[in-house]
Amino acid sequence: MAARRGALIALEGVDRAGKSTQGRRLVQGLRAAGHKADLIRFPDRTTEIGQLISSYLVREKDLEDHTVHLLFSANRWEHVPLMKEKLHQGITIVVDRYAFSGVAFTNAKGNFCLDWCKQPDVGLPKPDLILFLHLSPEEAAERGNYGHERYESSSFQEKVLQSFYCLMEDKTLNWKTVDASQSIEDLHREIKSIAEKTMEEVQNKPLEELWK
Numbered sequence: 001m002a003a004r005r006g007a008l009i010a011l012e013g014v015d016r017a018g019k020s021t022q023g024r025r026l027v028q029g030l031r032a033a034g035h036k037a038d039l040i041r042f043p044d045r046t047t048e049i050g051q052l053i054s055s056y057l058v059r060e061k062d063l064e065d066h067t068v069h070l071l072f073s074a075n076r077w078e079h080v081p082l083m084k085e086k087l088h089q090g091i092t093i094v095v096d097r098y099a100f101s102g103v104a105f106t107n108a109k110g111n112f113c114l115d116w117c118k119q120p121d122v123g124l125p126k127p128d129l130i131l132f133l134h135l136s137p138e139e140a141a142e143r144g145n146y147g148h149e150r151y152e153s154s155s156f157q158e159k160v161l162q163s164f165y166c167l168m169e170d171k172t173l174n175w176k177t178v179d180a181s182q183s184i185e186d187l188h189r190e191i192k193s194i195a196e197k198t199m200e201e202v203q204n205k206p207l208e209e210l211w212k
């Protein structure tokens with residue numbers, strides 16, 4: 001029998017929904033329960049491509065919109081060989097944002113259709129589970145001001161949310177929406193239980209390709 005593989009779990013959602021906190025807690029919780037698990041955060045600002053993306057986000061550099069979209073995608077592709085290796089070694093990978101953020105943010109700019117936005121990410125490892133941390137714009141506002149990076153405004157975030165809703169209509173993907181207004185601990189427990197169920201279900205199934 002082939003070795004059991006790890007699951008690919010993506011965390012998506014609007015800014016301040018708690019993706020990064022929950023990503024860290026999930027990996028800690030899974031490890032404490034005896035699973036092998038790693039976290040990858042996209043964009044990964046540590047690579048050369050990631051540094052370009054970061055300088056764009058902090059407004060040090062202006063990049064043309066198509067160009068930056070492709071750089072975000074390239075920043076995912078540069079991780080794919082290692083991600084596949086780990087998944088096949090039985091390591092579950094939690095990604096803090098993935099191709100869905102890539103599509104939702106560029107599509108929210110208004111002049112890029114969903115289909116164009118998806119193309120560069122077609123064929124990436126397909127997540128076994130996409131957890132959408134849902135927080136209403138009002139609740140997000142209560143969590144304090146946005147930072148100063150590009151995209152951090154409530155009007156733009158509202159458009160991003162609408163793009164996420166369009167992506168969620170794709171029933172070939174395993175979207176699960178969770179209520180991100182709960183306490184950190186309650187949300188963590190809910191997410192960990194959904195993640196463990198998915199890991200169990202997919203361990204003997206082949207890894208698929210996204211949007212193919």
Ligand code: TMP
Nearest residue numbers: 042043072073097098101102105106151
């Ligand atoms: P972060 O705040 O999670 O570090 O993400 C940085 C910003 O980059 C955030 O506003 C979302 C945006 N983004 C894209 O525009 N495209 C992408 O592919 C990804 C992963 C993030």
Ligand code: MG
Nearest residue numbers: 015147149152
């Ligand atoms: Mg941010």
